[in-house]
Amino acid sequence: TSVFTALRCYSSSQNVTKSGSNDNPVVIVGGGPTGLLLSTLLSTYSIPSTLLEARPSSAISGSRCGHPQAHYINLRSMEILRHHLPDLYREVTEAMPPVEEWEGFNFCHSVLGRSIGRVVHPVQGLGVAMEGNGILIREGDRSANRTTPEITADSYRERRRRRVSPCDPGHLAQNKFAALLLEAAQNAARSVPGAEILHEVAVEHVLDHHGGPSSSNLEVRTKCGRTFNPLLVVAADGASSSIRQSHGVRMLGQPMLQHLISVHFRTTPSLSAKLAADADKANMLHFVFNEKLVGCFVCHDLQEGEWVLQVPYFEPFQTSEAYTAQRVRELIMAGLGIDAINDGDGARAVDALSIRPWTMSSTVAETYLAGPSQRIVLAGDAAHAFPPAGGFGMNTGLQDAHNLAWRLALSLHAGRAESALTKSLEQYQLDRRPIASQNAALSVRNYNRTLEVAKACYLNADHPAILVKAMSVPPLSFVPMNVRENMFDAAVKAATLPLRGLGRVGNPYGERIKRNVRGKLGQGQGLPLLFPRYEVGFGYGEERGLGEGDDTAGFSPTIEVGRRLPHVELDVVVPSCSEDCAFPSTLSLTDVGAQLRSLLKDQISVPAFTVIIAGSFASMQPQLRDVLQATASASSESGIAIDIVIIESGNDAAVGASISTEYSFDRNALLLLDSGTKLSSKLQFEGIMLVRPDGHVAKLLPFDETNEEIETNRYKDDILFGISEVV
Numbered sequence: 264t265s266v267f268t269a270l271r272c273y274s275s276s277q278n279v280t281k282s283g284s285n286d287n288p289v290v291i292v293g294g295g296p297t298g299l300l301l302s303t304l305l306s307t308y309s310i311p312s313t314l315l316e317a318r319p320s321s322a323i324s325g326s327r328c329g330h331p332q333a334h335y336i337n338l339r340s341m342e343i344l345r346h347h348l349p350d351l352y353r354e355v356t357e358a359m360p361p362v363e364e365w366e367g368f369n370f371c372h373s374v375l376g377r378s379i380g381r382v383v384h385p386v387q388g389l390g391v392a393m394e395g396n397g398i399l400i401r402e403g404d405r406s407a408n409r410t411t412p413e414i415t416a417d418s419y420r421e422r423r424r425r426r427v428s429p430c431d432p433g434h435l436a437q438n439k440f441a442a443l444l445l446e447a448a449q450n451a452a453r454s455v456p457g458a459e460i461l462h463e464v465a466v467e468h469v470l471d472h473h474g475g476p477s478s479s480n481l482e483v484r485t486k487c488g489r490t491f492n493p494l495l496v497v498a499a500d501g502a503s504s505s506i507r508q509s510h511g512v513r514m515l516g517q518p519m520l521q522h523l524i525s526v527h528f529r530t531t532p533s534l535s536a537k538l539a540a541d542a543d544k545a546n547m548l549h550f551v552f553n554e555k556l557v558g559c560f561v562c563h564d565l566q567e568g569e570w571v572l573q574v575p576y577f578e579p580f581q582t583s584e585a586y587t588a589q590r591v592r593e594l595i596m597a598g599l600g601i602d603a604i605n606d607g608d609g610a611r612a613v614d615a616l617s618i619r620p621w622t623m624s625s626t627v628a629e630t631y632l633a634g635p636s637q638r639i640v641l642a643g644d645a646a647h648a649f650p651p652a653g654g655f656g657m658n659t660g661l662q663d664a665h666n667l668a669w670r671l672a673l674s675l676h677a678g679r680a681e682s683a684l685t686k687s688l689e690q691y692q693l694d695r696r697p698i699a700s701q702n703a704a705l706s707v708r709n710y711n712r713t714l715e716v717a718k719a720c721y722l723n724a725d726h727p728a729i730l731v732k733a734m735s736v737p738p739l740s741f742v743p744m745n746v747r748e749n750m751f752d753a754a755v756k757a758a759t760l761p762l763r764g765l766g767r768v769g770n771p772y773g774e775r776i777k778r779n780v781r782g783k784l785g786q787g788q789g790l791p792l793l794f795p796r797y798e799v800g801f802g803y804g805e806e807r808g809l810g811e812g813d814d815t816a817g818f819s820p821t822i823e824v825g826r827r828l829p830h831v832e833l834d835v836v837v838p839s840c841s842e843d844c845a846f847p848s849t850l851s852l853t854d855v856g857a858q859l860r861s862l863l864k865d866q867i868s869v870p871a872f873t874v875i876i877a878g879s880f881a882s883m884q885p886q887l888r889d890v891l892q893a894t895a896s897a898s899s900e901s902g903i904a905i906d907i908v909i910i911e912s913g914n915d916a917a918v919g920a921s922i923s924t925e926y927s928f929d930r931n932a933l934l935l936l937d938s939g940t941k942l943s944s945k946l947q948f949e950g951i952m953l954v955r956p957d958g959h960v961a962k963l964l965p966f967d968e969t970n971e972e973i974e975t976n977r978y979k980d981d982i983l984f985g986i987s988e989v990v
Contacts, residue, residue, distance in 0.1 A: 297643030335654030373600030
């Protein structure tokens with residue numbers, strides 16, 4: 264049995280520091296997922312911000328007209344939504360397509376044609392130490408299209424306890440996700456005087472008139488003539504950020520990995536029904552290899568017929584202008600395989616909605632803080648750009664916003680010195696830039712995995728580059744450009760023509776390719792969907808990098824400084840609760856502080872640290888009263904709210920009630936029943952944890968082995984020091 268008791272220590276001041284009588288302290292430039300989440304979280308902390316977006320809202324979040332981009336919401340991002348914005352989390356999960364439609368990747372001659380291999384990923388209930396690689400489905404095995412076997416109600420509870428996260432990953436087209444984020448941001452802003460979200464307001468320039476870090480005089484001027492003077496500007500204005508460029512911040516890494524054409528198209532209901540009728544054809548990604556097209560289809564929503572096709576091209580002998588609406592339609596039909604279907608659909612089976620060229624890169628900004636005052640802060644795609652393989656682009660941006668929001672809120676609430684804001688921004692950069700570099704390297708390795716699968720089809724990505732180089736120097740460079748373009752296209756067609764055999768059962772060349780590809784997929788050398796260590800195992804601080812190792816290795820939770828609190832599911836019992844209590848039957852230890860703020864009706868809208876006292880009552884009793892007093896003193900002295908959580912691992916559930924009574928908490932005692940006693944037995948920790956508002960551990964203080972009482976001031980100093988190291 265474990266006992267969980269909560270107490271909040273409040274700072275005395277709740278007012279927000281503003282930069283001027285009419286200006287919000289924060290201006291966010293960019294209304295994509297990163298900017299919208301940051302705006303929402305700041306509003307939940309009662310920090311008024313102004314979000315400026317040049318595009319109309321329909322261009323970002325229009326469900327029927329926006330061009331889908333990202334679509335995978337990884338484990339950590341889902342946890343952030345679940346614990347900080349539970350209403351938004353519920354809306355996102357309800358809007359997602361059924362998991363059966365997106366848990367698989369298909370490698371094929373065409374989507375409706377012959378499949379080379381299908382890999383199904385463990386997207387439901389990923390367990391502790393379970394690797395992220397999917398399973399290659401046996402040929403002809405129609406019953407093996409699920410990674411999660413049917414389980415009984417009796418085993419469901421135990422399976423949940425073995426999970427690595429309280430959440431599953433999500434799949435939702437970015438335009439639809441952004442629509443839900445926008446609604447959440449608007450609703451949150453209504454409760455904060457002065458907060459605003461403005462679309463069709465383009466920023467002309469962001470000027471920093473100050474020459475040092477002690478104060479800031481920022482000026483944000485829009486093209487419609489409106490001027491803002493905030494304390495800081497968050498540049499979340501995308502990969503080609505004009506703010507980043509205007510302030511001379513370089514992007515480091517590989518700026519050009521591949522040119523691609525992205526085509527957003529929609530299929531007719533009859534074609535969507537045809538795809539949905541065959542479970543093998545319902546997949547998130549379809550990697551197509553045929554004589555007319557080598558590309559990747561992304562199915563954003565099978566039922567609604569929402570798709571994107573990604574096609575590589577090679578400058579300067581292939582250009583984006585060559586991908587006309589007619590050519591794109593032909594490529595879609597060839598990739599889907601509908602040119603071989605006599606059902607009357609024909610060309611009317613697809614409707615190409617938009618065509619966009621883009622350049623795949625892997626870059627990270629040399630600094631996240633720009634301008635003389637270092638008060639122009641980069642976040643999201645403005646700070647980093649990755650290959651889409653692995654889905655880390657949008658997720659890294661969301662997690663930037665999560666890290667930045669609590670830091671800004673703590674710094675901007677009254678009573679904090681201006682130097683606190685400077686230090687907090689520096690800490691944001693120290694936290695998030697190494698994570699971006701780590702994710703960039705992983706994304707490149709993932710992209711190279713897809714190239715290895717192409718090599719199994721005898722398509723070498725190096726060959727086009729070699730050909731481009733050869734045709735760009737004498738003597739071929741003397742040949743007219745149009746002739747060289749035709750020569751290049753002819754060479755590409757010659758390389759892909761043998762793929763025709765892949766669509767014919769029994770064709771020797773096609774069968775050889777199939778064996779090659781299935782061999783790689785069977786050995787886990789295809790593109791995974793889940794990366795447990797990178798999604799929930801990353802940490803902040805020196806020596807917390809994950810390195811390369813096995814990218815898809817499972818994650819075994821530990822309690823370490825810098826890492827997020829692990830998921831330990833505990834049953835909640837509320838012995839005495841006010842009428843408006845809304846505690847669930849179970850609670851995850853992950854983001855426990857955020858969950859408390861969401862669940863307590865008398866919450867205050869400031870970020871809070873959490874002091875967790877974990878262990879048997881016998882081990883904690885000699886020091887418990889001193890820790891409680893020290894926490895209250897530390898909160899009063901620092902002006903920072905601190906929650907206290909007591910987790911008692913013992914054999915008597917009544918201990919919780921006695922602790923609550925003996926120490927006169929001003930919160931209802933909560934009992935968390937943990938028959939597995941994971942904190943003490945599996946996670947090997949008894950002592951005191953100081954946890955940051957974002958759920959990452961700031962400091963660990965093991966119990967004194969002598970079991971003697973320790974001075975209250977020592978605990979207070981330890982808590983204050985732990986806070987000072989991360990704020």
